[in-house]
Amino acid sequence: MKRTKATESVSVKLTGADRRFNILVNIVMVFLLIILALPLWSTIALSFRPSTFIGTYIQGMALPPWKWSFAAYHSLLGNNGFLIAFTNSLKILFQGVFFALLLTIPLAYGLSVKDLRGRKWIIIFVIIPYIFNVGLVPIYILIAKLKMINHLSAIYLPLAIGTYNMLIMKSFFEGIPNELRESAHIDGCNDLQVLVRIILPLSKAIIMTIGLYYGVAFWNDYFHPMLYLNKDMLRPLPILLRNILLAAGMNEFVEASAFGEAPIEAIKAASVFMSAIPMIVAYPFIQKYFTKGTLLGSVKG
Secondary structure (H helix, E strand, C coil): CCCCCCCCCCCCCCCCCHHHHHHHHHHHHHHHHHHHHHHHHHHHHHHHHEEEECCCCCHHHHHCCCCCCHHHHHHHCCHHHHHHHHHHHHHHHHHHHHHHHHHHHHHHHHHHCCCCHHHHHHHHHHHHHHHHCHHHHHHHHHHCCCCCCCCHHHHCCCCCCCCCHHHHHHHHHHHHCCCHHHHHHHCCHHHHHHHHHHHHHHHHHHHHHHHHHHHHHHHHHCCCHHHHHCHHHHHCCCCHHHHHHHHHHHCCCHHHHHHHHCHHHHHHHHHHHHHHHHHHHHHHHHHHHHHHHHHHHHCCC
């Protein structure tokens, strides 16, 4: 079949102003890439810097790989404290994301159904604590009364439903045609079956996006573990990293000396880089869902 003029692709001729604009955008993007990449590369180069290195900070960033030292990583990976903290952070990450999505998805879906009885009052009930924070002391007393002190669940269960994340997911669910729900109800599905069989398969983008939001928050959280976890065997990676940084800054090598003879600056840099690895690894797999989920979930927000 021959292509007609209507089906042929139309080539757009760029004007001189368009070319200059594209060049300017490329320059700005390269500049932003350099700004973002330099701190990361500086941290990586510092983590591999040997203790015998003598030179400026810029020279250390340009140190060739065959002169790198893995002493900092050997010290971290060979230290039981680091492995325990890393494992605790992974437990908080996976358990936190699981329970957060398990609680956020039904609440967001329920509030997206416009004929739900008392829907407006439930939304008000959810938004009031988001606007007016009750404070740290009542929350701590509640956690203590529930006997959740020195339990990893104290880190992620109180934060399992983020109001902002729930509202984004609710807006996404509202964008799904209501005819799909009605068709499923006609076929004999109840509300739970509609959610599992119809809504969730269409909501991979928003689930991945909100899961990433929760994951980053749980992985980087150090304030709540500092409050609720008093045992060394339960402390996550941010607490250990904080102790290393404080020990190095105050010339107190109680925490730092436990990691061997590696330079303290290299240990600090290696800790920062290794703590970022899970997010760096996870983001490329979620990236294709991230932009779509954010945009679609915020259209009606």
